[in-house]
Amino acid sequence: MTSTRTARLSKLVLPALLFLGLGAAGCSSSSSSSTSTTSASTTSTTSSAAAALKLKAIQTSLAAVGCYTGKIDGIGGKGTATAIAAFQRATGLNADGIYGPNTAGQLLAAVKAHRKVCGATPTSTTVPATTTTSAGAMAACTKPAIQAALPAGETVVDVQCAKGWAAGAMTNSQYDSAFLLRSSNGVWTQPPTDACTNTSYNIPNVILNVSPCRVQ
Numbered sequence: 001m002t003s004t005r006t007a008r009l010s011k012l013v014l015p016a017l018l019f020l021g022l023g024a025a026g027c028s029s030s031s032s033s034s035t036s037t038t039s040a041s042t043t044s045t046t047s048s049a050a051a052a053l054k055l056k057a058i059q060t061s062l063a064a065v066g067c068y069t070g071k072i073d074g075i076g077g078k079g080t081a082t083a084i085a086a087f088q089r090a091t092g093l094n095a096d097g098i099y100g101p102n103t104a105g106q107l108l109a110a111v112k113a114h115r116k117v118c119g120a121t122p123t124s125t126t127v128p129a130t131t132t133t134s135a136g137a138m139a140a141c142t143k144p145a146i147q148a149a150l151p152a153g154e155t156v157v158d159v160q161c162a163k164g165w166a167a168g169a170m171t172n173s174q175y176d177s178a179f180l181l182r183s184s185n186g187v188w189t190q191p192p193t194d195a196c197t198n199t200s201y202n203i204p205n206v207i208l209n210v211s212p213c214r215v216q
Helices: 002-064 078-090 101-112 143-147
Strands: 155-162 165-171 176-184 187-189
Touching: 002 078, 002 101, 078 101, 101 176, 143 155, 143 187
Parallel strands: none
Antiparallel strands: 155 165, 165 176, 176 187
């Protein structure tokens, strides 16, 4: 009699224990899933906020050089891409509307130099686009002479000169980039904005290969 009763209890208790075990496992899984979802959500929010701040900084810089007139909202759109392309055209870069390292370097340099790039009136230091040869004496191919023509804060790293043109690397505390200059009346000046794309300037390959034109 005792044996029969024990067998019956065993049949009742075992399913109950299995049920409790499954219930505990279910709770554990739910808790883990909730934690994972919360972590992913927090990471996504943080990443979006960082991207918006970076875009606001880009919009602010583009506005400072006269290329962006929209709202500084950290929201990417056609207006921001158009402003980037306008800046690239004005500085002789490939106007693809993509904010790459070279565009970033040129934009920072323009901001630091307080230059209005878009809609700016050409100055007397800019060689007319119709001129294909340097006027007057050749500027000295020395670092001090090159340095005088670069934006404030930039330092010459190396330089190559040929046939009235100079190019090479420059740096500051935040980035490294390349420069392109043209000799005019014995001094180095900023080249025409279409210097990299207009073959009529006959820029020597030795200059093109170490200038901003090499990425276009």
